[in-house]
Amino acid sequence: MTSCARSVTRGPPRVACARASRATAASWHTSRSACSSPTAPGELLYVNDTWCELTGLTPGRALGRGWLQAVHPDDRERVSGSWFVTTGQDDAFHGELRIGDPAAGDSVRHVLIETEHVDDVGGGEPGFMGTVMDVTERRRAEELLRDSERRHRLISANLPGAVVAILDHDLRITLLEGEIAESAFDPDALIFESVSVLAGPDETPALIAAAEGALRGIDGTVELDSDRLGRILEVQLGPYRDELGEILGVLLVGTDVTTQRLADAALRHAERRFRAVFEEAPIGIAVVGLDGRLRQVNRALTDITGYRRSELEKTSLHTITHPDDLDASGEALAALADGEAEAQEVELRYLHASGHPVWVSIQATLVRNHEDEPDFLIVQVQDVTERRRFEDRLRHMADHDPLTGLPNRRAFEAALEGQVEHVKRYGPSGALLVLDLDGFKYVNDTLGHSAGDELLVSVAAVLRERLRTTDVLARLGGDEFAVLLPQGARDEAWTVAQALVEAIRNRADRLSGELAGRITASVGVALFTDDKTTSEEMFVNADLAMYDAKEAGRNRVCFFQDDEEHESKIKARMEWVEKIVQALDEDRFVLHAQPIVDLQKMEVAWHELLIRMVDEQGELVPPGAFLYVAERFDLIQTIDRMVIRKAIEYMEREGRAGRPLPVSVNVSGRSLGDPELLEIIEEDLQRAKHVNPNDLVLEVTETAAVSDIPAARMFSERLSELGCRLALDDFGAGFGSFYYLKHLPFxxxxxxxxxxxxxxxxxxxxxxxxxxxxxxxxxxxxxxxxxxxxxxxxxxxxxxxxxxxxxxxxxKPRPLEELLGPYPEEDAPALSPAEAEDSAAQARDRG
CATH class of the missing domain: 3.30.110 (Translation Initiation Factor IF3)
Incomplete structure (x- = not known):
């Protein structure tokens, strides 16, 4: 706010009044002669009302006295000297000073004084007319501006990564400070330049618009990323006001956000990449809330479940989970939601939109928020329906005969063991039936194995028809079947066994040609009469009864009788067991070898090793006399291990003499699941330095392999890792197994x-x-x-x-020792210390 006052010295009031009528400022008149004394310059002849208001003097106190009486005491000496010099030279006086009494505080004002020469101030006397303008507010604003600029400089100097600028109303830079200003510009050279110098061509319009908005009191933000800056600035613009709120210009504050923007760009890129991976992933992915609701799903999950995306994102995992699997799903979800686990894996069933179940493998991972609290889940879903079906088929193959579809020996033994435990707990009940076809060998010999297979399938169907769902029917192997009756006593067992014999006889009567009436069945029955009877004893008892039926004329049923005659038969079986064990202990098993010939070259490719037992009199016992007992009493695995060890010993002996000995060895079906046998093969081959593992071929019958596909597959894969080979023996004996060739690496x-x-x-x-x-x-x-x-x-x-x-x-087969001849000790190569130690170790292992 500015006000003016005027005053005149030594002139008539009318002149002063005339002057005052045109004046808008405080004024006074003074005579020329009154200016000659420096001690009392400018005797006032006239003052207007504004003068009185500014100085606080009444006309009575002011007129007739020097005008310097109104000047601030601290400025009087300076002003007096300047006034005296000026008036003495007839020049006008011009200057800025303070008026008022300092003791009055706010009454002190900053004024701008100008004087002009007047020829006549009254009576023809020359003088001066003075004009006073109040510039107090302007001075305060300027001080405020200077103080504010000092503060801005101080702030900007201590604000890293920033730039501070002040623009005037023409958007020219009046102040430019800060670290960025020093590094990117020459601040002094840009003073009074347009603010556009801070921006690139494409950014200038937005910057100008934001600055003009700030002059209107509107805050704004723009982003600058010009080459000149070499970084990205987030610029905030707002009005620059004085203490009374008047807009003096624009305040511009720029902050370096380069790192943040690069991080934001990287985050956006990562998000785009995640979205791409999320959407295009071949497995189902979902973002799931802790309550189980699906927030976001990808296309693969819609394919797996059959639901549209919009349908899934309105529902929850609970809704699409099979009712029987809700507990498993809920437990996994609860563990994650409570923060007890960071990840969970579970296999369960989802319900497809069409209603059928879909087996899925789920991997759920917990995502936490910035406060490390559970926030949401990332759930990966893979359709494993085909894998589960394949596993189910493998499990079925492991426990079922591939030809007839009946449970195999392994599954039946498990069921029999369960019945034994039931009897121990609740008392004797039920019976075991062992059934063997009479005349089956004649079918194979005359019509071939395919006809035999057809007959076995037909017999299995007939037996199924005659049994209850609670009875367990199995094919033990070859033409031997077994039935477990969980309930009932002797009479019921007799009825069932007799019905089975009659059903097979009736089936045989319908056969054509020479087979009519030739196929019958002999059934042996063992009752659960003692809660101390084991499953092995039950099998032996039923076996003995079945052979009683055959010896009695076949086509009949016989019960096991715990009498002297049966005891003698059991004793005979046990004697064979003892003979086998004793022969193993005394190393009375020998190997014969039969050549396998390359038909093109008519040269021996390798020899198949065949086992024979030597009795106490030194006579050879053929394998048919003892292998059946060995299999029945779980001695066959021990025999297999012994034969393989002997085979590798012979191969090492011949290899050391420079005569490689490729051989094949038969392995029983029981040994396919024997991990100890694989360990023996691996250890013996490691010790045998002169044996090529590829020269060792292990033979397993096709029917034994197919009866336990998983075990056969594992066995073959491990053999391959050791460098050995697997042969499927008697292939074609079971035509129903052709499908499983692809599952057996041979x-x-x-x-x-x-x-x-x-x-x-x-x-x-x-x-x-x-x-x-x-x-x-x-x-x-x-x-x-x-x-x-x-x-x-x-x-x-x-x-x-x-x-x-x-x-x-x-x-023809002949003794292996005879085939190879004596070991030429004199020609044997000298053993290294390591080989000698290996040889000694082998001897220790053999006892």
Whole structure:
């Protein structure tokens, strides 16, 4: 706010009044002569009302006295000197000073004084007319501005990564400070330059618009990213006001947000990448709330569940989970929501939109917020329906006979063991039936194995029809079946067994030709009469009864009788067990070898090792006399281990002499699941430094392998890792198993001799051989034909592409020691210390 006052010295009041009538400022008049004394300059002749208001003097106190009386005491000396000099030279006086009494505080004002010469101030006397303008508010504003600028400089100097600028009303820079200003600009050179120098061409319009808005009192923000800056600035603009709120200009504060923007860009990129991965992932992914509600799902999850995205994102995991799996799902979700676990894995079923269940593997991971509290879940969902079906098939194959679909021996033994435990707890009840077909060998010998397979399938169907759902029917192997009756006593067991015998006889009566009436069944029954009877004893008892039925004329049922006669039979079985154990202890098992010949070169490819037992009199006992007992009483695995160890010893002995000895060894179905056998093979091969593991072929019958696919697969894979080979023996004996070839990693396919023996005259046999050769060749496997009886068969096998042959015509079995001859000790290579230690270790291991 500015006000003016005027005063005149030594002139008539009318002149002063005339002047005052045109004046808008305080004024006075003074005569020329009154200015000659420096001690009392400017005797006032006239003052206006504004003068009186500014100085606080009444006209009575002011007129006739010097005008310096109104000047602030601290300014009087300076003003007096300047006034005296000026008036003495007839020049006008101009200056800024303070008026008023300092003791009055707020009455002190800053004024701007100007004087002009007047020829006549009254009576023809010259003088001066003075004009006073109040600039107190302007001075205060300027001080405020200077103080504010000092503060801004101080703030900006201590504000890293920032720039501070003040713009005037023309948007020119009046102040430019800060770290960024010093590094990116020359601040002094930009003073009074347009604010546009701070921005790039594309950013200038937005910056100008925001600055103009600030002049109107509107705050604004723009972002600058010009090459000149070399960084990204977030600029905030607002009005720059004085203490009374009047807008003096624009305050501009820029903050370096380069790191933040780069981080934001990286985050956006990561989010885009996550969204892309999320959406295009081949497995289902969902963002799930802690309450189980689906917040976001990808396309794969919609494919798995059959629901649309909009449908899933309105529901919860609970809704799409199979009712039987809700507990498992709820427990996993609760553990994550409570923070007890960071991740959970579970397999369960979802309900497809069409209603059928879908097996899924779920991996749920907990995501926490910035306060480390559970926030939401990332759930990955993989459709494992096919895998579960395959596993179910494998489990079914592991426990079921592939030809008849009945439970196999393994599954039946588990059921029998369960019945034994039930009897121990609740008392004797139920019975075990062992059934063997009479005349089955005749079917195989006359019509072939395919006819035998058809008969077995037919018998299995007949037996199923005659049994209750609570009864357990199984095929133990070959033409032997077993039935477990969980309830009932002797009479009920007799009724059931007799019905089975009659059903098979009736089935056989309907067969055509020579088979009519030839197929019957012999059934042995053992009752659960003692809660101390084991499952092994039950099998032995039922076996004995079944052989009683055969010896009594077949086609009948016999019960196990705990009498002297049966005791003698049991004793005979146990004597055989003792003989086998004793022969193992005394190392009275020997190996014979039969050559397997390359049909193209007619050279021995390897030898198959066959076991014989030597009795106490030194006579050879054929395997048919003791292997059945060995299998029944779980001695066969011990025999398999012994044979393999002997085989590797012979291979090492011959290898050390420079004569490699490739061999194949038969392994029973029981040994397929024997981890100790694999450990023995691995350890013995590691010690045998002169044995190539590829020269060791382990043979397992096709029916034994197919009866336990998982065990056979594991066994074969481990053999392959050790460098050995697996041969499927008697292949073609079970036509129902062709499907499972792809699940058994084998190296050699031995064609069952049933198809080889008569192939020269039977075109069906030749077709089967050709088919098997095509299968093996397509899989990159080697074929071996068994029972090669003459040169004509050899020529036929060569035409069909069979690789190797085995049979009496090519070479009969003979003792392995005789085949190899004595070890030439004098020609034996010298052993290194390490080899000598290995040899000693082997001897210690053999006891």
């Amino acid at each position: 190296d050699v396919l031995k064609i069952d001799g049933e198809f080889v023996r008569g192939c020269a005259t039977n075109p069906t046999d030749r077709l089967v051989i050709k088919a098997l050769v095509d299968i093996a060749r397509g899989m990159g496997k080697v074929t071996v034909a068994e029972f090669v009886g003459d040169d004509e068969i050899v020529r036929l096998l060569l035409r069909e592409g069979v690789d190797l042959g085995q049979g009496y015509h090519l070479g």
